[in-house]
Amino acid sequence: MSQFWNAWNKRKDRLRNQTLEQHANKSMDSVKDSPVTSVLEDNIVLIEQQFGKSDDLVVRRFQITTGKDAAVIFLDGMVDRNVISDFVIRSLTTENVTYLSPASNELETTNQLRQIVRNILSGNSVLFIDGSTEVYLINSRGWDRRSVMEPQTESVVRGPRDGFTETLSVNAALIRFRLKDPNLRVKHLIVGQRTQTDVFVMHIDGVAHPPIVEEVIRRIENLNLDAILETGYIEQMIQDHRYSPFPQIQNTERPDKIVANLLEGKVAILVDGTPFVLIAPAVLSQFYQSPEDYYERFYIASLIRFIRVISILIALLLPSLYIAFSSFHPEMIPSRLVIAMAAGRSTVPFPSLVEAMFMEIAIEILREASVRLPGPIGPTIGIVGALVVGEAAVSAGLVSPVMVIIVAVTTIGSFASPSYSAAIAIRMLRFPVMFMAGLFGLYGIMLFIIVMLVHLSSIKSFGVPYLSPISPLNLKGMRDLFLRFPHHLMKLRPSMFRVHDKIRMREDDQS
Amino acid sequence: MKRQDNGTPRYGFTTWQQTCLITSTLIGVGVLTLPRTSSSRLLEAGWMAPLVGSLGAYISIWMIAKLSRRFPGMTFVEYSPLVWASKESPKLGKLLSIPWIFVYLSFIYVATGMVSRIFGEVVVTSVLLNTPLEVIMITMFLLAFFLSLHDVDVVARVNEILFPLIIFPVLFIAIASFQKADWSYLFPLIRVSGKSIFEGAYEAVYSFSGFEIMLIFYAFTQHNSGKEKAGFVGILMTMVVYTLIVVAGITVFGYEELQRLTWPTLELVKTTQVPGLILERLESAFLAVWVAAVFTTVANAYYAVIYGLRQCFNKGMVFQRIASAFLFIPLFFIALIPQNIVEIFQISSYIGIGNLVLNLGVPTIYWIVLFLRGKAGIPKERKADG
Structure with a gap:
């Protein structure tokens, strides 16, 4: 008997040591990949040790009809309790089961500890039966999830209204639902040592260039972050040039956009827990294109796209x-206007650079504050702030009236970009250009533009030059650059992503 | 900076990129003075100067392209030893080729300095009156330095993206100023003798220098064929732009008045009116956009020099970056040697002639040597390009 106790104590010590080790390095990798025993109580202790006796770990013991002891282990709140009580416990305790199979819709068996722990963590429940090393993993996930709603960031006038949600499986279904192609491939990866986040990498086999897909998967697999809370983590870690202000991977909340991009031979990266899905590789022109461009007739779509390009240039x-013209080249402004501007500026004591900085910083504060302000009063405060502060600043002689117009137009221009991540890059780059303009006038602006263009030319996103199709020049690809050609003239997929199935519209499909 | 672009293929220069590279390198500071220089001897027939002056450039680029096709994937620095000696005696080849490489690189180097000096003079005298010349030159050098931090395929893409920014303003000015053109200034069509046509064309030759950078850049093409075509089209486009601007200058001002204008093209810009009067005067805007043209001239040439040096010493990217930072210091002082604008114009005229001699002479000598050694055959292009 004492021998047994010694063995038992040793075992307990070992388990405690294991727990201590896990305190030092509590990531998933530290869970031993070992088989479980056939003794129910041992298994329960083993699992409880893994979770450090967390109080939300629920262990429900019961006896199945054959008389054996059993236990279901799950994390409170992450499972659908109805599944557990109705389909697992009730069916096992009341029905006369000969062959052990709980009446749940999904079932797997394993005996590996690591897999068990991972399943408990991801919301599945685990069924242990005394005397058996087979452990049943029951899909009982059921936590509250947001339903599919209209995306907040990329609204369109015409186009589908559904956006991605925080649930990976729903997001994948939204894509599958639109793209009923068996060639749509999904690669499941688990990233983040602590968060163990599920990541789906999607591409269409036969369209996407396999080296690009492999490169995306390789970079994600090589990530050794401990937490992935949003696609932003992955985006910033896998992009080619981490110090560049320009986004080299696009993100979107719109399933239709993802499908369109998958069809262009790109790769989508879905991350559990966020509605933002990544598209790689991305080129610069993607950031001013909106899915709506393809839904409306091509004249108006081209025109609107052109307007967006202009508004981005205005925002930048x-x-x-204004600084360059008013302080270096007043001769360029038409003479009547320059007189009016000089009259407006006559009370302003600052150089135009200071004046512009003043207003731009004020508008940035307003913008940031209006995001943080609670829902209904946000826009009101924004408008009141802009109008009142602007008007007061003019009448106080701090800024000239022209400056107020310029700041307003700039801000509105930066909102015309359909992609927030590109818009904030432009918003930020506006300040260095202003400094250059204050130093050298138009020459300074041009210096900045050249530096920017050199940088943009040097960027590649997963091997695709960022400025394509302008450079390297690709005349066929330019049909979808500033103008949106009619669909029947875009028979080929853009070749810059090195698609394999080049033809988008086969001749015989044309009616 | 950690880059993650391993495993991605290298993009070679496309034919269009080579064309852009040549055109944007050629169009530079020359365009500002061209109406004056080309009409100084040829008078009202000044528009012939770019046409005749480009002849040498065509022959030279043809020989350079053929040389590069003879040694595909190699720069001038790499194939020079192979021209002068057999593969078995690389030391001898290197020794014999060093003078040529040295002459070429130092020539491009000095010419780069001159271009940035002229550019500085223009900006300081016409737009930024209170800014010191040195500051303008240093900013231009910094831009070129920034470019030389990057890989060689970036150079091609930058030229490609800046190409419309270089061509269109000049074309716009030339065409817009035809509103005020007096076409009788062009007559009589041919008054000067054939001999003075060639003499007059000398003056335009400076504006056609700079394509010798293709000695380096032809090595990075996607295909071995199409190099001559790129060269011809590049020079042709430059020639058309130059001819238009000279015609515009002569028809607007007349050749006598042109001789009294330091920067005739800039004066042309001043006479141009924008429809709708959004901008009242254009010369500041023109000069700002024209920065791109000068940048491509300076930065491409400088990149070629640095790359040549890098290959001379068999070094990598780090050497290129460090060298490009340090080589600006002597360049800055070289560019400041001329005391005034007259001296600058004199020197640039010498550079033009020296360039013509060098660009025609060296490839000819190389080809003669290759023929004498019986190694002139151009290898057939493989279908699978790398």
Whole structure:
């Protein structure tokens, strides 16, 4: 008997040591990949040790009809309790089961500890039966999830209204639902040593260039972050140039956009827990294109796209052009206007660079504050702030009236970009251009533009030059650059992503 | 900076990129003075100067392209030893080729300095009146330095993206100023003798220098064929732009008045009116956009020099970056040697002639040597390009 106790104590010590080790390095990798025993109580202790006796770990013991002891282990709140009580416990305790199979819709068996722990963590429940090393993993996930709603960031006038949610499986279904192609491939990866986040990498086999897909998967697999809370982590870690202000991977909340991009031979990266899905590789032109461009007729779509390009340029350059013109090249402004501007500026004691900085920083504060302000009063405060502060600043003689117009137009221009991540890059780059304009006038602006273009030319996203199809020039690809050609003229997929199935519209499909 | 682009293929220069590279390198500071220089001897027939002056450039680029096709994937620095000696005696080849490489690189180097000096002079005298010349030159050098931090395929893409920014403003000015053109200034069509046509064309030759950078850049093409075509089209486009600007200058001002203008093209810009009067005067805007043209000239040439040096010493990217930072210091002082604008124009005229001699002479000598050694055959292109 004492021998048994010694063995028991040793075992307990070993388990405690194991727990201590896990305190030092509590990531998933530290869970021993060992088989479980056939003794129920041992197994329960083993699992409880793994979770450090967390109080939300629920262990429900019961006796199945054959008389054996059993236990279901799950994490409270992550499972659908109805599944556990109705389909697992009730069916096992009341029905006369000969062959052990709980009446749940999904079932797997394993005897590996690591897999058991991972399943408990991801919301499955685990069924132990005394005397058996087979452990049943029951899909009983059921936590509250947000339903599919209209995306907040990329709204369109015409187009589907559904956006991605925080649940990976729902997001994948939203894509599958639109793209009923058996060639759509999904690669499941688990990233983040502590968060163990599920990541789906999707591409269409036969369209996407396999080396690009492999490169995306390789980079994600090589990530050794301990937490992936949003796609932003992955985006920043796997992009080619981490110090670049320009986003080299696009993110979107819109399933239709993802499908369109998958069809262009790109790769989608879905991360559990966030509605933002990544598209890689991305080129610069993608950031001013909206799915709506393809839904409306091509004249108006091209025109609107053109407007967006202009508004991005305005958002980047207008304040600095004002600085350059008013302090270096007043001769360029039409003479009547320059007189009016000089009259407006006559009370302003600052150089135009200071004046512009003043207003731009004020508008940035307003913008940031209006995001943080609670829902209904946000826009009101924004408008009141802009109007009142602007008006007061003019009448106080702090800024000239032209400056107020310029700041307003700049801000509105930066909102015209359909991609938030590109818009904030432009928003940030506006300030260095203003400094350059304050130093050298138009020459300074041009210096900045050249530096920016050199940088943009040097960027590649997963081997695709960022400025394609302009450079390297690809005339066929330019049909979808500033203008959106009619669909029947875009028979080929853009070749810059090195698609394999090049033809988008086969001749015989055309009616 | 950690880059993650391993495993991705290298993009070679496309034919269009080579064309852009040549055109944007050629169009530079020359365009500002061209109407004056080309009409100084040829008078009202000044528009012939770019046409005749480009002849040498065509022959030279043809020989350079053929040389590069003879040694595909190699720069001038790499194939020079192979021209002068057999593969078995690399030391001898290197020894014999060093003078040529040295002459070429130092020539491009000095010419780069001159271009940035002229550029500085223009900006300081016409737009940024209170800014010191040195500051303008240093900013231009910094831009070129920034480019030389990057790989060689970036150079091609930068030229490609800046190409419309270089061509269109000049074309716009030339065409817009035809509103005020007096076409009778062009007549009589041919008054000067054939001999003075060639003499007059000398003056335009400086504006056609700079394509010798292709001695380096032809090595990175996607295909071995199409190099001559790229060269011809590149020079042709430059020639058309130059001819248009000279015609515009002569028809607007007349050749006598042109001789009294330091920067005739800039004066042309001043006479141009924008429809709708959004901008009242254009010369600041033109000069700003024209920065791109000068940048491509300076930075491409400088990149070629640095790359040549890097290959001379068999070094990598780090050497290129460090060398490009340090080589600006002597360049800055070289560029400041000329005391005034007259001296600058004199020197640039010498550079033009020296360039013509060098660009025609060296490839000819190389080809003669290759023929004498019986190694002139151009290898057939493999279908699978690398």
